[in-house]
Amino acid sequence: MEQKKAAGLSRRALFIGGGAALVGGTAAVYGDELARTWWLVPGIDKQRTEGEVDHKGARWVAASAANLRTADRPADYTIDRIVIHVTQGSFASAVRVFKNPLHAAAAHYIVRAKDGHITQMARELDVAYHAGNRSFNERSVGIEHEGFVDRPEDFTDVMYRSSARLAAGICRRYGIPADREHIIGHVEVPGTDHTDPGPHWNWARYLKLVRAELEGRPAARA
Numbered sequence: 001m002e003q004k005k006a007a008g009l010s011r012r013a014l015f016i017g018g019g020a021a022l023v024g025g026t027a028a029v030y031g032d033e034l035a036r037t038w039w040l041v042p043g044i045d046k047q048r049t050e051g052e053v054d055h056k057g058a059r060w061v062a063a064s065a066a067n068l069r070t071a072d073r074p075a076d077y078t079i080d081r082i083v084i085h086v087t088q089g090s091f092a093s094a095v096r097v098f099k100n101p102l103h104a105a106a107a108h109y110i111v112r113a114k115d116g117h118i119t120q121m122a123r124e125l126d127v128a129y130h131a132g133n134r135s136f137n138e139r140s141v142g143i144e145h146e147g148f149v150d151r152p153e154d155f156t157d158v159m160y161r162s163s164a165r166l167a168a169g170i171c172r173r174y175g176i177p178a179d180r181e182h183i184i185g186h187v188e189v190p191g192t193d194h195t196d197p198g199p200h201w202n203w204a205r206y207l208k209l210v211r212a213e214l215e216g217r218p219a220a221r222a
């Protein structure tokens with residue numbers, strides 16, 4: 001037991017050292033990472049690498065630890081839903097508020113309208129507070145899309161395609177069917193007062209793109 005404890009401590013020391021080296025003295029990032037203290041949470045012993053993403057090509061920007069709960073999904077919670085959101089603001093403002101510990105919410109991903117760029121702010125392992133419903137947070141991955149629900153022109157072709165690639169990857173990772181029962185809007189989460197993604201989000205188009213990705217014939221290259 002003593003030996004085990006010692007091993008745990010040295011692993012923690014190594015992690016902190018590695019984190020400090022990786023962030024290169026960026027105090028804010030280092031502080032956020034320390035605040036997570038995931039290695040002290042019982043049952044959570046998966047090694048995590050700062051900056052690692054679940055979707056290839058995504059950029060990592062950590063959300064505040066206050067806006068999510070560290071978990072070990074899908075080992076502790078089954079992931080069977082993807083929740084589609086619209087930011088009701090700019091991409092930059094969404095990144096900013098998810099980093100703010102007072103915001104009390106964050107999604108796993110934000111997709112940018114102009115080029116489909118994806119920033120990941122919470123690991124899929126973790127429960128991000130995006131659905132406003134505890135069990136739906138625990139069972140889902142949240143994707144934010146830059147734009148406003150009443151401005152259909154915000155939902156660009158490149159954003160649909162990029163998000164569909166992301167959603168297809170999530171479906172593949174957790175065996176989630178690509179249908180409207182499992183890929184839902186925030187508006188469909190029980191108890192929510194949110195309306196996103198709104199009436200202009202083209203569900204038929206989106207699901208078609210997700211299925212094309214899953215079937216290995218991405219429409220983007222057709």
Ligand SMILES: [Zn+2]
Pocket residue numbers: 084085086130186194196
């Ligand atoms: Zn939402």
